[in-house]
Amino acid sequence: MENKKQLYTVSIYTENNVGLLNRISAIFQRRKINIESINSSVSEIDGVSRWSIIVEVSKEQIRKIIGQIEKQVEVIRAFYHTDEETIYQESCLFKIKSDLLFEDLQIQNIIKKSHARIVMVNQEFFVLEKSGRKSEVELLYHELKPFGIMQFVRSGRIAVTKDQLKISTLLEAFNA
Amino acid sequence: METQILKEKRTVHKTKERITGCEAIVKCLLAEGVDVLYGYPGGTIMPAYDILHKCQDKIRHVLTRHEQGAAHAAQGYARISGKVGVAIATSGPGATNLVTGITDAHVDSTPMVCITGQVASHLLGSDAFQETDIVSISTPVTKWNHQITKASEIPEVIAKAFYIAKSGRPGPVLIDITKDAQFEEFDFEYEKCTGIRSYNPAPNVVTTAVQKAARLINDAEKPMIIWGQGVILGEAEEELKAVIEKTGIPAAWTILGASAIPTSHPLNVGMVGMHGNYAPNKLTNECDVLIAIGMRFDDRVTGDLATYAKQAKVIHFEIDPSEIDKNVKAHVAVLGNAKESLQRLLPLLTEKSYPKWHQQFKELYRIEFEKVIDKDLNPVKERLTMGEVLKEINTQSKGKAAIVSDVGQHQMIACRYAQFNETKSNITSGGLGTMGFALPAAVGAKMAAPERDVIAIIGDGGYQMTIQELGTILQTKVAVKIVVLNNDFLGMVRQWQQLFFDKRYASTELVNPDFVNIAKGYFIKAKRVTKRKELSASVKEMMEYRGPYFLEVSVEKEDNVFPMIPSGASVSEIRLS
DSSP states (O other): OTTOEEEEEEEEEEEOOTTHHHHHHHHHHHTTOOEEEEEEEEOSSTTEEEEEEEEEEEHHHHHHHHHHHHHSTTEEEEEEEOGGGEEEEEEEEEEEEHHHHHHOHHHHHHHHHHTOEEEEEOSSEEEEEEEEOHHHHHHHHHHHGGGOOSEEEEOOOEEEESSOOOHHHHHHHHHO | OOOOSSOEEEOOOOOOEEEEHHHHHHHHHHHTTOOEEEEOOOGGGHHHHHHHHHTTTTSEEEEOSSHHHHHHHHHHHHHHHSSOEEEEEOSTHHHHHHHHHHHHHHHTTOOEEEEEEEOOGGGTTTTOTTOOOHHHHHGGGOSEEEEEOSGGGHHHHHHHHHHHHHSSSOOEEEEEEEHHHHHOEEEEOOOOEEEETTBOSSOOOOHHHHHHHHHHHHHOSSEEEEEOHHHHHTTOHHHHHHHHHHHOOOEEEOTTTTTSSOTTOTTEEEEOSTTSOHHHHHHHTTOSEEEEESOOOOHHHHBSGGGSSTTSEEEEEESOGGGTTTSSOOSEEEESOHHHHHHHHGGGOOOOOOHHHHHHHHHHHHHHIIIIIHHHHSOOSSSBOHHHHHHHHHHHHTTOSEEEEOSSHHHHHHHHHOOOOSSSOEEEOOSSOOTTOHHHHHHHHHHHOTTSOEEEEEEHHHHTTSGGGHHHHHHHOOOOEEEEEEOSBOHHHHHHHHHHSTTOOTTOBOOOOOHHHHHHHTTOEEEEEOSHHHHHHHHHHHHHOSSOEEEEEEBOTTOOOOSBOOTTSBGGGOBOO
16 A cells, blocks of 8 residues: 555644755655645744645655655654645635626625635625635635636645644754 | 744854954864865855965865866865865856765765855846856755855854764755855854754664664574665774674675775675675575665665565664665664664674574675686786776785775776775765766875875776866875776776677767876876786886876776676676676
8 A cells, every 4th residue: 555646744844944945845856746735834833934735645655755854954843644634724715706796696605605705895806715625615616617717826735733743842852 | 034044052152253254264164174175266256265365374275177076076085084075166157066076975975065156145146147046956965055145144054064064964065155245244253063953963872773673683593784884974883893793794885885894804795786796695685684784775785676685674774764764674773873873782782603604605705706706806818807907906005095986897896806904995986976086086085184095996988077187186296096997988888788788889989098198298197007917017106106196007998897786686686797
């Protein structure tokens, strides 16, 4: 089963330094692995960044890749998790013509049913925001597509793990 | 947003003084104990060169003839001394020319710090003259790299560079410094770096892992050790010797592990890998416990992984956690520095001997001797062999010389036949296989160890890749011995063409210049040997000569290096012809 490909969420805690994106993405590029999505943000620890990288690879590959990522000087720790081991979300924005909102009642039903949120409306267009799993976001996209979408954008996945990652303990040990 | 470069631990406070960035660079290098650096000046690094000129009495700058030569010279310096080698170059082409040497150092875990000049910070990203994004270019081939745009960053970054390059599994670090940062004045203070929070250079040795390893070793009936450069980098030569002498386990080495234990040691059973010795390769697939120490199961060592040591329990002593289970699955992994791991292993081992097992090694050696070694070292044919040149060098140098080899057939012959009595005596480009490595690396090695004989063994192909470094030898008078084993071919590629491409010698035959006259043009004493009867006296003359010496030996054109594990084949399928 080591060779079966599946989606993994790679979570990386790093120092917040210029050039680290290059260094980490190169690890995937070198193995010709496509990054499905990537997100970098602050983490629960001041001054420490957290990355969420989604890739479809085998367990054997991901294990080795984590080793290569952790080896980088500016990386504090790296982890990999399957979908079952994480709570994850994506977010998306739709820009749609405002006329539709008034002319076609069906679109209002779709918005209600999807638990999407209208972020802003003006005379020309309105912006709809939806968070959820990729499948939910995709469903909404397909439902809205026939009406005409002026712009669509989806964020990378962000995820927290069900188990503890104990980064703070690790950093405290350094300061001790 | 201002960010601290890396959260780090630093020691002692010193008083501040107001100096420029380029003065700071030199002060930092001096504080790190750098006595020599290799480089080439140019526009954006000129401020630093101006200070180097003023500090000639404290720090020596060696002008190479190409930045690649500077990088390889720094590598040679590092490999023979264990210290960090330093190379310096300008931006743009100066920086990109370093890349081959940086990559070589990365693959072969050589501690090196490269400093490159960069265009002034306001010009970054403007496609300015000689601007290149060397930080991006060097990212995948450096252990760490960083661009400095403010003088105040210089001490902190250089301190980290040296710490990172040398600690744990060593590697190259590149520091790119903009010209304005070199000119800028700031309050200088220097503190050595002693730790970085996101970086754990060497994992702690875990007692239970050492105990498990000891149990496996003590219970083994046919154990075998393969050691690599980790033993040399970790200065664990004595510890390894103690382990093999106590246990009587046959020990083989990878190309970069060569010389950690003397060649003549009775428990040293030779080199593993594609052109390694017959016995250790074959018996890798017969041992019951394979003890890998500071080596990384490179494909040139293992051949086909699916048939590699499948019968054996594998114990892997390794400082870099990412190497565990990367190529070969370890039943027991002992993480940590080789010296400490072996120190803790030794008392747990029982004294044993394996006469029947050793007999198997001896029998296979006998076969290899008859079919290969004897013909290489004691040839009866007219033309000289590379092997007999090595044999003559062994005799004349009494096995005390450091051998710096390039890449190809001569390299395999040098590693197979050189007698090593001292550690850090085999300097070669292993992982990257960089032709052109040897000549500049020998320059660096000789400068780091002037008391030693440093002999560069180079093929006629690789020699011409960095031949311009004869100029460096001329200018510095560094007393390297250069032996070019000339077969008028790119020999290793030709060998593959003969064996696997039906002798279609595509672009491997070289029309060579008069190498002796070229050396003489650089005022280097030079000689050509074509006949067996001249060999001994010529090698003697070279060894006795006090300055640099060039010796061209014209060897058999179409000799092959055997044994050989064909690419992708099993170690069991090693060929003797």
